[in-house]
Amino acid sequence: MNQQPLLAYIKKYIDLTAEEETIVLSKIIDRRYLKNQYIIQQGDICKTINFIIAGCTKMFYVDEEGQEHIIMFSVEDWWSSDLGSFITQTPADFNIQCLENTQLIQFTFDKLEGLYKEVPKLERLFRKITERAFVASQKRVVRNFSLSAKEQYLTFKNTYPKIEQRVPQYMIASYLGITKEFLSKIKSQLIQDQ
Amino acid sequence: MNQQPLLAYIKKYIDLTAEEETIVLSKIIDRRYLKNQYIIQQGDICKTINFIIAGCTKMFYVDEEGQEHIIMFSVEDWWSSDLGSFITQTPADFNIQCLENTQLIQFTFDKLEGLYKEVPKLERLFRKITERAFVASQKRVVRNFSLSAKEQYLTFKNTYPKIEQRVPQYMIASYLGITKEFLSKIKSQLIQDQ
DNA sequence: AATAAATGTTAATCTAGTTTAACATCATTT
DNA sequence: AAATGATGTTAAACTAGATTAACATTTATT
Incomplete structure (x- = not known):
């Protein structure tokens, strides 16, 4: 598989020697999944972190009423x-499922711990990646309680214009935490507004 | 100032030699703030990360209508x-204000970058801390869209029993993303329920 | 091309949480 | 002790978004 996207990505954060x-x-795994296959299921222990070379996934959980919520x-x-499951090696709260045929590069928990010893710079890489992920998650918390559903939808559209086109609308509603009916209403309002 | 709590905290993640x-x-700053003083204000560049030795702070932002939202x-x-402001050295989205007289240990941005070079193990420390912070933030996103206000309040009470006693109720409402009136209603319902 | 499955829309009714406003209690200052 | 400011409560009217249910459109399968 083509590993260039991973190396290019890493180079944005740290320099690696040859x-x-x-x-x-030598420590990574190439893996392909078909559309609808699960990479992780709720309750399993998440044994890998996964970098996407091609394709698209959703991470979600299913609540007691059987409702799916996309994170x-x-x-x-x-x-x-x-x-959360990966770093503590305890059962996952979430499912990850492929929305398209998907190519991944995987780092297993044990191999990654070994890698940190052989290439300590990777601690820095993952520190920086996680810092950014944390900041993004915190911003999402803020949006949740300061924006209306309409504003959150517009923010999503702006921030991830490509994702909107690859994913059915009812999943976007789930990601936004609203019903598909209400998202439909918002969209027709937006059309009338202009 | 007593630096033992910081060293004890660090030892939970990594071992440091003498x-x-x-x-x-040698690279940290001891700092005391009085109740109501600001550690950071929205729009400033956050020059330090702050470890609390004693006291209590709130991080919040003020929206366009002048409303305070506690993060x-x-x-x-x-x-x-x-x-977010610290790692990118760009203007802060948030304010941090002391709710009590507060003692901090501060790491400045430049000193911390130097420390990472002198003690690379610290990359590992902050990687792990940030991973945990990210997971906690993601769990909060989940709670936001799967729990009712009452359930969120009970979760807060369980998770942070000590904080509830140190902080006025209207700030807890703000943290939960609900009005103080509604929190008051929830509490009286809970008293009747039992 | 016909059928079935998946996705999207509309509208009526309902509800969790907001808003407003008046009042109650507690703590601090003079 | 009185007065002021900060915090907390109650209740009525209101609204964003949920629920239900029927229907419309698109996509995939035979």
Whole structure:
């Protein structure tokens, strides 16, 4: 599989020597999933963190009433993992399912711990990645309680214009935390407004 | 100031040699703030990350209508910083204000970058801390869209029993994203229920 | 091309939480 | 002790978004 996107991504955060690159590449797993396959299921222990080379996934959980709630979508050059389960190696709260045929690069928990020892710079890489992920998550909390559903939808459209086109509308409603009917209403309002 | 709580905290994540401890302690700032003083204001660049030795802070932002929204409370052995502003050194989205007289240990941006070079293990420390913070934030997003206000309040009470007693009720309402009137209603319902 | 399955729309009714406003209690200052 | 400001309560009227249910459109399968 083509590993260039991963190396290019890493280079945005840290510099790797040729040897370090080789070590990293020797420890990763290439993996392909078909549309609708699960990468992780709620209750399983998440054994890998997953970098997407091609495709699209949704991370979601199913509540007691059987309702699906989407936490995030991931596409090329993003990560798709239940980090809580991964770092503590305890059962996952979330499912991750492919919305398209998807190619991943996986780091297993044990191999990654080994990698941190061989290439300590990777601690810095993942520190920085996680910092950014934390900030993004905190911003989402803020949006949740300061924006109306309409404003949140417009923010989503602006922030992830490509994702909107790849994903059915009812899943976007789920991601926004509103019903598909209400999203439909919002969209028709927006059309009338202009 | 007593720096033991910081060292004890760090030891939960990584081992430091005596020399490394000395280096860390040489690069930190002890700082005291009085009740109601601001550690950071919206629009300023957040120059330090702050570890609380004693006291209590709220992080919040003020929306266009002048309404305050509390993102988090921090007490002893926690961090209190606008991480987004800190890591990018751009203007802060949030204010941090002391709810009690507060003692902090501060790491400035430049000193911390230097510390990462002298004691690379600290990358690992902050990677782990940030991972946990990210997971906690993601869980809050989940709670936001799966729990009713009453359930969120009960979760808050359970998770942070000590904070509830140190902080006025209207601030807890703000943290939960509901009005103080509605929290008051919830509490009287809970009293009747039992 | 016909059928079935998945996705999207509309509208009526309902509800959790907001808004407003008046009042009650507690703590601090003079 | 009185007065002021900060915090908390109650209740009525209101609204954003949920629920239900019927229907419309698009996509995939035979």
